[in-house]
Amino acid sequence: QVQPVESGGGLVQAGGSLRLSCSASGRSFSSYAMGWFRQPPGKEREFVAAVAGMNWPGNSTYYQDSLRGRFAISRDNAKNTVFLQMSSLKPEDTAVYYCAADLGLRALRPPYEYRYWGQGTQVTVSS
Numbered sequence: 001q002v003q004p005v006e007s008g009g010g011l012v013q014a015g016g017s018l019r020l021s022c023s024a025s026g027r028s029f030s031s032y033a034m035g036w037f038r039q040p041p042g043k044e045r046e047f048v049a050a051v052a053g054m055n056w057p058g059n060s061t062y063y064q065d066s067l068r069g070r071f072a073i074s075r076d077n078a079k080n081t082v083f084l085q086m087s088s089l090k091p092e093d094t095a096v097y098y099c100a101a102d103l104g105l106r107a108l109r110p111p112y113e114y115r116y117w118g119q120g121t122q123v124t125v126s127s
Contacts, residue, residue, distance in 0.1 A: 002026035002116050004034075004099040009121030012089055016125075020084040022099030022118060030054040030077035033107035035114055036084045038095035038123075045098070047112045049073040051082060053103070062108055089125045096120040 008020040022034065035050035050062040051073045061073055070089075075082040082099065100107075100114035107114055 002029060002032055002101045004101055004116060004118035006097065006099045006118045006121040009097060009123045011124045011126060014090055014125055014127050016089050017085070017087040018089065018123060020086070020097055020099075020121060020123070022082045022084075024080050024082070024099075024101055024116075026080075029080040032101040032103055032116075033105075033114075034073075034075060034082040035100045035102070035107055035112060036071075036073060036082075037098045037100060037112075038093075039098070039120075040092070040095040043095075047110075048097070049084060050108055050112065051075050052108060056105075056108075086123075089123075091125045091127045093123065093125050095123060097123050 002024040004022050004024045006022050031053045036048040039045040052060045072085040098120045099118040101116040102114040
């Protein structure tokens with residue numbers, strides 16, 4: 001079992017960058033797929049990106065198509081942390097960003113199901 005905890009949210013101007021971090025306590029962090037989701041105001045939560053666990057088959061990173069190229073997910077297993085680097089931010093990127101963890105391949109394909117969730121961190125992009 002892991003418990004994700006997000007950090008790094010805040011207020012940023014359009015065009016700027018921000019890096020979110022997610023620290024996950026618990027054993028075997030490297031075995032978990034880690035994902036980022038976001039929920040804009042008044043909208044449903046949506047998938048942002050995911051990174052596979054160590055030694056998982058197939059591709060290692062996955063993105064919402066519309067965010068590929070602006071957002072980058074990475075992980076540091078030695079520090080039990082996953083990152084989301086966001087660049088060229090737009091006001092429509094404003095949302096609560098959530099980190100999640102799961103051991104199953106379901107985490108890497110739609111509808112991207114995760115068992116363990118963080119509390120979220122607010123990202124606000126001003127125009």
